[in-house]
Amino acid sequence: MEYTSVSRQVNATFERASRTGRFVKQQKQKRTERFDRYAFLKQVFQPVVETGEGTLNESEKIELGFYNSARHLCDLYGWEHLVPNCKPFPFNLACDIKTLRQRLKMSDENLDLRILQDEMHPARLATIKTCNSGSVLFYLPVKPMLDLLEKSETQVVGELILSVYAYLFQIVGVNHFASDFSYLADQYAMIAEWYMYDEGYSENEEERAEHLAFFEEVNERGKVSLMLMEEKCHLEKFPMRMKTFIANTPEQWEFEKTARAFLKLYEDYPNWAIGDRIIRPFGTDEDEHSIILEQYLHFYWDWTQLVQQQFMDCINAELNECGAMDEPTTFQYFDTPQPINTHDHDFETRLFALLHELIDNLIDLSK
Numbered sequence: 001m002e003y004t005s006v007s008r009q010v011n012a013t014f015e016r017a018s019r020t021g022r023f024v025k026q027q028k029q030k031r032t033e034r035f036d037r038y039a040f041l042k043q044v045f046q047p048v049v050e051t052g053e054g055t056l057n058e059s060e061k062i063e064l065g066f067y068n069s070a071r072h073l074c075d076l077y078g079w080e081h082l083v084p085n086c087k088p089f090p091f092n093l094a095c096d097i098k099t100l101r102q103r104l105k106m107s108d109e110n111l112d113l114r115i116l117q118d119e120m121h122p123a124r125l126a127t128i129k130t131c132n133s134g135s136v137l138f139y140l141p142v143k144p145m146l147d148l149l150e151k152s153e154t155q156v157v158g159e160l161i162l163s164v165y166a167y168l169f170q171i172v173g174v175n176h177f178a179s180d181f182s183y184l185a186d187q188y189a190m191i192a193e194w195y196m197y198d199e200g201y202s203e204n205e206e207e208r209a210e211h212l213a214f215f216e217e218v219n220e221r222g223k224v225s226l227m228l229m230e231e232k233c234h235l236e237k238f239p240m241r242m243k244t245f246i247a248n249t250p251e252q253w254e255f256e257k258t259a260r261a262f263l264k265l266y267e268d269y270p271n272w273a274i275g276d277r278i279i280r281p282f283g284t285d286e287d288e289h290s291i292i293l294e295q296y297l298h299f300y301w302d303w304t305q306l307v308q309q310q311f312m313d314c315i316n317a318e319l320n321e322c323g324a325m326d327e328p329t330t331f332q333y334f335d336t337p338q339p340i341n342t343h344d345h346d347f348e349t350r351l352f353a354l355l356h357e358l359i360d361n362l363i364d365l366s367k
Contacts, residue, residue: 059089061122066093066115069125069334070100076338077107093123100125111343114282116333124335128282131328131345131352133296137315138355139184140165140174142225143302144366157252157365160245162228163238164262164358169229169299171266172351173273176229176299178222183294187314188218191307214306222301229299238263255361261354269347274328277348281324290324297355303363 063084070082082099085092093115101113104127112128145165148158168174177184195211228234242263247253278293295315305311328348332338 058122062117063089063093063123065121065123065335066096066125069123070096072334072337073100073113073125073127076334076341077103079103097125112282121335124333126334127332127343129330129343129345130281131348133325133327133348133352135325136296136352136356138297138352138359139300139303140168140298140355140359141302141362142176142222142299143305144362146221146225148365156241156245157255159234159237160241160255160259161362162234163241164259165229165299166231166234167238167262167266170232170235171271171273173275174297174299175294176222176226177301178219178226182298183292184298184300187311188215188301190314191215191310194310211306218301218305225299238266251361251364251367254357255365258354258357258361261350262358265347265350265354272347274348274351277328277330278326279329280326288324289322290326291319291322292326295319296325 067082067084073079074081082096085095087095097113097115104111104113108129110129112130114126114128115123116126117123142165145158145161148154148161150158169176175182175184177188179185192212192215195208195215242260245256245259247256274297275293280290295318328345330343330345332342
C-alpha cells in the first residue's frame with residue numbers, strides 16, 4: 001500500500017480581485033451570511049491516504065484468500081463450490097466456514113477446519129488432524145529389562161528388550177528418568193527429599209532407611225539402564241537379535257510379536273521422532289496448562305516400586321490441573337490446489353498401540 005500526501009483544494013485568496021475601468025459595473029455590498037452550525041456535515045474531505053487503483057483493502061484480501069482456499073478444499077473432497085453469501089464481512093466467512101466444517105465432518109469426523117493467517121497469507125484454510133493418544137500414561141519400566149539381563153537363562157530376552165528400548169530412546173525420543181532435568185527425575189527427587197529431610201514423613205527409622213536404600217538403587221541402576229540404552233550398538237543389533245530370537249514360553253512368544261512390530265516400525269520410519277509433530281492444542285489460552293509429551297511418555301523404574309502410590313499421586317495431582325494434552329497433529333493447507341489428503345498418522349497410531357502391547361508383555365515376563 002502506497003502512502004501519498006494529498007493537498008486539499010482551498011482558495012488561498014480571500015480578497016476580491018480589483019477591477020479597473022469605467023465600464024466595470026459596481027457590485028452591491030452583501031451582508032455576511034450567518035453562521036451555519038451544520039456546515040461541517042456538508043463538507044467533503046479527500047482521503048489523506050490513497051490505496052491506489054486496483055489495490056485491495058485488508059478485508060478484501062482476507063475474503064479472497066478464504067474463498068480461494070475454499071475452492072481448493074471443495075475440489076479435493078468433490079464438493080460443490082461455495083457461493084459467497086451477501087452478509088457483511090466477517091459474518092460471511094463465519095457462515096461459510098460453518099458450512100465447510102459440516103461437510104468435512106461427514107467425510108472424516110477426526111478432521112477440523114481452521115482459518116489461519118501469517119505474514120505471507122492474509123487468510124487460508126487448513127484442515128487439522130490430531131492423533132488421539134487415549135489419555136494414557138505410557139510409563140515404560142526399566143527394572144524388568146535389567147533383571148532379565150542379569151540372569152543367563154533370560155539374557156537373550158533382556159537383550160531384545162534393550163534393543164527395543166534403544167530404538168524408543170535414541171530415535172523415537174522417549175525421555176529417561178535418569179536423564180538430567182527430565183520430568184520423572186524431578187518426581188523421584190521430590191519424593192526422596194520427603195524421606196531424607198521430613199522427619200514426620202516416615203513412621204520409624206527403619207522405614208526411612210528402607211526408602212533411602214530404594215532411592216539409592218533407583219539412582220544407581222537407573223543410570224546403568226540409561227547408559228545401555230544410549231549405546232548405538234544395541235540399536236544396530238536390533239535386526240540380528242530379532243532374527244535369532246527363539247521364544248521358549250507363551251509370554252516370550254507374545255513379546256516376540258511385539259518386538260518384530262517395533263522393528264518394522266523402525267524400518268518404515270527410520271528417523272521419525274514422536275515429538276516432531278506435537279503441538280499445543282488449538283483454542284487453549286497461553287496461561288492454560290496442557291499435558292506435555294514427556295509427562296505421559298517416559299521411562300521410569302517399575303510399577304512395583306516402593307513409592308508407587310506416592311509417585312502416582314504426585315503425577316495425577318499435577319496432571320489434573322491441566323485442561324488439554326499435547327498430541328501429534330498434522331496440517332494440510334489449501335492456499336494451493338491439493339491433489340490428495342496428506343493427513344497420515346500411521347506412525348503415531350502404530351507406536352501407541354505397540355506401547356500398550358509392550359507394557360503388557362513386560363508385566364507377563366516379570367511374573
